[in-house]
Amino acid sequence: MIKKIKEDGTACRKCAEVEKRLGDAGLYDSIDRIIVADERDPESEGMRIAAEYNVDRAPFFMVEEDGKPPRIYTVYMQFLKEVLVVEASEQDAIKDIMDTNPDLDYI
Amino acid sequence: MTVKEFDATRLAQEYMHKAPAGIIKLALDSFDNIAISFSGAEDVVLVDMAAKINPEVNVFSLDTGRLHPETYRFFEQVRNHYKINIEILSPEHVALEKFVKEKGLYSFYKDGHKECCGIRKVMPLRNKLNTLDAWITGQRKDQSPGTRADVPVVENDSAFSTETHKLIKFNPLSFWTSSQVWQYIRENDVPYNELHTRGYISIGCEPCTKPVLPNQHEREGRWWWEEATMKECGLHAGNLNKKTG
Numbered sequence: 001m002i003k004k005i006k007e008d009g010t011a012c013r014k015c016a017e018v019e020k021r022l023g024d025a026g027l028y029d030s031i032d033r034i035i036v037a038d039e040r041d042p043e044s045e046g047m048r049i050a051a052e053y054n055v056d057r058a059p060f061f062m063v064e065e066d067g068k069p070p071r072i073y074t075v076y077m078q079f080l081k082e083v084l085v086v087e088a089s090e091q092d093a094i095k096d097i098m099d100t101n102p103d104l105d106y107i
Numbered sequence: 108m109t110v111k112e113f114d115a116t117r118l119a120q121e122y123m124h125k126a127p128a129g130i131i132k133l134a135l136d137s138f139d140n141i142a143i144s145f146s147g148a149e150d151v152v153l154v155d156m157a158a159k160i161n162p163e164v165n166v167f168s169l170d171t172g173r174l175h176p177e178t179y180r181f182f183e184q185v186r187n188h189y190k191i192n193i194e195i196l197s198p199e200h201v202a203l204e205k206f207v208k209e210k211g212l213y214s215f216y217k218d219g220h221k222e223c224c225g226i227r228k229v230m231p232l233r234n235k236l237n238t239l240d241a242w243i244t245g246q247r248k249d250q251s252p253g254t255r256a257d258v259p260v261v262e263n264d265s266a267f268s269t270e271t272h273k274l275i276k277f278n279p280l281s282f283w284t285s286s287q288v289w290q291y292i293r294e295n296d297v298p299y300n301e302l303h304t305r306g307y308i309s310i311g312c313e314p315c316t317k318p319v320l321p322n323q324h325e326r327e328g329r330w331w332w333e334e335a336t337m338k339e340c341g342l343h344a345g346n347l348n349k350k351t352g
Contacts, residue, residue: 004342013218013219037342039342047342050342055342056342057342058342090202090230091202091225091226093233094225094226094229094230094233095221095222095225097229097233097266097267098221098224098225098229099221100266101265101266103246103251103258104229104266105220105221105224105329105330106246106250106251106309106311106326106329107144107146107169107228107229107232107244107246
């Protein structure tokens with residue numbers, strides 16, 4: 001999991017939220033490494049990975065398998081479903097709907 | 108007609124330039140299990156048009172528990188004016204109580220509005236939509252150019268359809284402007300929310316809605332404190348460019 005430290009040195013709220021959701025769902029141990037993308041340091045490991053794979057949002061997940069190119073997931077729900085193969089909670093499902101359909105804000 | 112037989116993509120093209128009342132007629136003629144989502148704002152024109160086609164049209168509204176008193180009064184006014192039943196949907200109380208206990212009543216000013224909207228609005232909306240074949244919304248392209256630049260008049264609802272439940276969404280006002288909506292309201296003596304007379308254009312929950320000044324976009328009156336946090340999940344391109352450049 002690649003999480004962000006903002007330019008002002010504070011933690012990214014969304015990244016903390018996703019970390020909490022992983023913990024609440026008992027999935028934290030499924031994450032091999034937490035890598036920091038520090039916006040103050042373009043050479044930080046997370047920023048280098050983001051640049052290499054052209055990712056412009058955080059957090060994101062990188063899945064490595066032998067003999068295959070790494071897969072990048074920027075949508076938490078998709079990562080849950082396809083990689084961790086778990087059923088999302090209703091709250092996660094709602095969050096995903098809102099994240100991927102910003103126009104619903106105004107319903 | 109069943110949802111499976113309904114060709115939303117073709118009909119979106121065919122009805123793109125038709126009047127909203129024609130699109131509502133298509134919706135009501137095509138589906139029995141259909142309802143209008145009425146927010147208590149200028150989307151009242153949908154109710155007006157639909158009631159003229161089918162006086163027993165199904166209408167629902169999302170009562171987040173945080174609406175203005177004026178909006179609650181307006182729901183009653185519309186109910187009486189059109190002699191229709193408006194199904195009022197409430198948040199799921201266990202989720203709401205847990206949320207309020209953990210975060211209080213104004214967490215959206217700090218954490219952003221999405222968690223609160225998710226529980227008070229989107230969750231009950233999803234539960235309702237799971238019971239329908241199609242729904243009708245007041246979404247318009249001009250409401251939020253950033254997120255609503257592409258709003259077809261009818262579409263397969265990708266947000267709320269599931270593998271086992273396909274849902275069709277009609278947006279009859281998509282190609283209308285705010286000015287056209289208000290012209291219709293005046294010409295047809297349609298009742299409207301009294302907040303509109305006090306500078307409110309887009310109306311949502313009371314803590315998250317404010318009037319706008321002349322020439323301000325209507326969306327500037329919603330979640331106005333969030334400009335910074337909305338961008339927060341982005342990784343700053345400048346830094347990425349330094350690396351790639």
